[in-house]
């Protein structure tokens with residue numbers, strides 16, 4: 001807490017009624033935002049106002065929250081902010097908007113008979129692999145939601161929870177799309193997609209990677225690995241390069257809407273993860289040590305994520321108008337740019 | 351704007367397809383960071399299902415109604431029309447409920463970490479998202495009160511005050527039970543007890559009191575919260591039915607459900623009972639807290655839920671439940687309320703002295719009430735003016751009961767109060783007091799759970815009251831008038847000088863009671879600990895010796911109890927307390 005500018009003092013100078021302000025909120029900008037007022041310190045901390053320590057601990061000695069829940073350390077976790085200031089109301093507005101757009105696309109496609117315009121080969125691709133990405137999103141959801149509780153501030157926990165919620169929405173959107181296609185075109189089942197996910201050779205490195213994410217015990221590692229490695233390489237590779245671009249080229253009326261909405265949500269998480277990484281790397285006292293840890297995480301996950309993308313070439317090759325080489329290059333460039341923006345070396349670990 | 355076509359999507363079929371998203375791992379098994387003693391059957395019971403396509407617009411619509419309500423309330427002039435006595439108590443109430451919402455959300459995360467059954471996971475997760483919604487709405491309510499109601503003082507440092515307040519910190523303690531320790535026990539605490547039994551009281555009965563006192567925006571907000579609770583209750587029920595399938599879980603369920611019930615009762619009944627009855631100006635409701643309790647808790651929860659579990663092999667002795675009711679009848683909240691009022695200088699809200707109308711209402715609901723408590727309330731009213739130069743707390747603190755080590759509220763029922771002594775990490779013998787044998791049982795069977803500097807007055811023992819007020823920052827913007835006041839007037843407000851003039855030295859009832867009883871030291875405050883705690887936590891935890899064992903079996907002073915030991919202690923070797 002030391003060194004933080006007290007919001008109340010600042011406001012008093014500006015002549016506002018100090019008793020009508022949440023003075024515990026330390027605003028990032030001149031004035032506290034609604035997001036800050038509604039979010040900050042809703043998760044209390046012994047590093048903030050709980051001067052008597054935790055009242056309730058685990059039998060193994062961990063407190064209600066535990067500083068050792070992450071390897072990273074910073075002066076104060078409560079100083080971190082989501083750059084896009086997402087809280088519940090805009091979350092529901094945006095999430096509902098996504099679903100509305102998808103439903104409208106389905107409706108439009110049916111009313112105008114647009115599904116008939118898709119080439120057979122693209123329909124075949126949708127039958128075979130169109131829903132498989134749902135398992136990727138769902139798998140990430142299942143670990144994100146489990147790691148949300150341990151995070152060391154309200155902003156962090158809410159961010160991880162909402163990220164998980166987006167993953168689940170994305171996964172379900174694919175499944176519901178499959179149902180709609182099944183109704184319109186026939187023979188689109190989730191069982192077939194699951195079979196591909198569990199058996200098809202090309203998908204196995206991806207599945208192994210997603211399953212490995214389930215072993216992450218450090219919530220900060222989850223943010224870094226999902227935000228800087230898995231999402232930019234694999235997530236964007238699937239959503240944009242496998243689904244969005246080819247679907248547009250194949251006159252698919254619904255898939256692009258699904259993929260574009262998911263990409264919009266990814267953009268939020270990308271900003272969040274980037275801000276988080278910059279936050280830990282620039283910590284005055286712990287920044288250098290944090291950099292070592294973050295780089296170790298990247299080194300440990302990047303090769304596997306790249307290999308997963310590489311293994312998907314056969315899937316891309318059966319998707320008409322998909323360009324594996326170009327897509328792969330695009331996601332690699334984007335990920336490197338993201339790492340550079342975080343202040344990380346873009347060197348590819350061996 | 352769903353169309354004919356999209357609306358025709360079969361709900362059952364959607365759920366069947368979405369349920370296929372889980373798969374059995376082949377390359378890596380998930381690694382949990384929390385431990386449970388429970389085992390899980392292959393097939394779980396399905397809770398109420400929720401798919402994001404329906405969930406998101408549904409919640410958005412509810413949000414729009416709530417947030418729209420705030421503008422309407424402003425236009426209707428609600429801030430000045432709502433009853434002031436009621437508006438004051440919203441300060442601690444909303445903030446502790448925000449903590450409860452956070453606890454409920456985090457409960458989902460710990461439960462998901464150990465429950466392997468895919469069928470249950472989505473419901474848990476959706477609940478966490480709901481709880482994020484509840485936090486946003488309620489903080490928005492707090493913000494609205496702060497911006498618009500006549501006396502915002504207290505809101506301005508609300509979260510700081512909440513963490514240190516005598517009563518809300520006990521709430522932090524209680525709600526923390528729902529996301530620390532064994533996740534399934536935590537899940538019972540939140541879903542089976544707090545949500546299934548008590549949300550009707552907190553989110554239905556309390557908003558009714560709000561409306562009667564002219565505060566319909568509180569009611570709008572909490573009704574919207576409550577509309578999500580059916581799904582949360584369903585999560586709890588599905589969890590219960592799932593673990594019930596494995597016979598070896600039965601003793602654990604019996605044990606954990608009783609403990610969950612007790613800790614929730616120990617905080618919620620005195621806290622909410624006091625708020626509902628002592629902070630309502632409107633006296634048109636002839637139903638007492640006890641009557642509501644009988645309806646919501648006894649009939650709707652205990653009789654139609656807990657007793658029914660008996661048919662499925664879970665045998666919960668009625669003692670726990672009956673005991674809680676007996677304590678209410680014996681005056682649990684009537685004896686807690688005067689203490690709350692007497693500690694007004696340490697509060698972050700104002701208190702309104704009871705009036706003749708209040709006395710009559712209490713007498714109608716609880717015959718004999720005036721004879722027992724009337725004099726205290728007359729004295730309270732008489733001392734509300736700083737001119738009197740006296741604090742009710744002066745007289746009260748000397749004979750005040752100690753605070754319970756487990757639930758952190760005062761041991762107000764003489765017959766229930768008990769204690770034990772145990773060694774701290776330096777081998778010093780100290781006394782822990784408990785409000786009840788049940789709270790003692792909770793502490794004994796959960797070594798290492800109750801940490802921190804727990805007895806409110808220990809660290810202030812020997813200090814002047816004025817000093818403590820300054821230390822806790824309980825002053826208004828002028829730097830001299832107290833945030834807490836014993837009356838609602840805007841004149842004759844107490845200042846720090848008035849408190850100094852009244853010259854009160856704080857004594858900890860835990861310390862003085864132990865002395866009076868010839869027991870080892872009653873203080874659990876340690877000057878040398880960064881958090882003032884004899885029994886630290888988290889980073890550098892040192893266990894207290896229990897069951898006559900040594901001080902930590904790992905050689906590093908850390909607790910060496912295995913989960914098996916704890917489970918054995920829980921169900922076998924430590925018998926259910928004799929009453």
Ligand SMILES: [Fe+2]
Nearest residue numbers: 451454481484
């Ligand atoms: Fe809630």
Ligand SMILES: [Fe+2]
Nearest residue numbers: 454545579582
């Ligand atoms: Fe809930």
Ligand SMILES: [Zn+2]
Nearest residue numbers: 754757785789
């Ligand atoms: Zn107690």
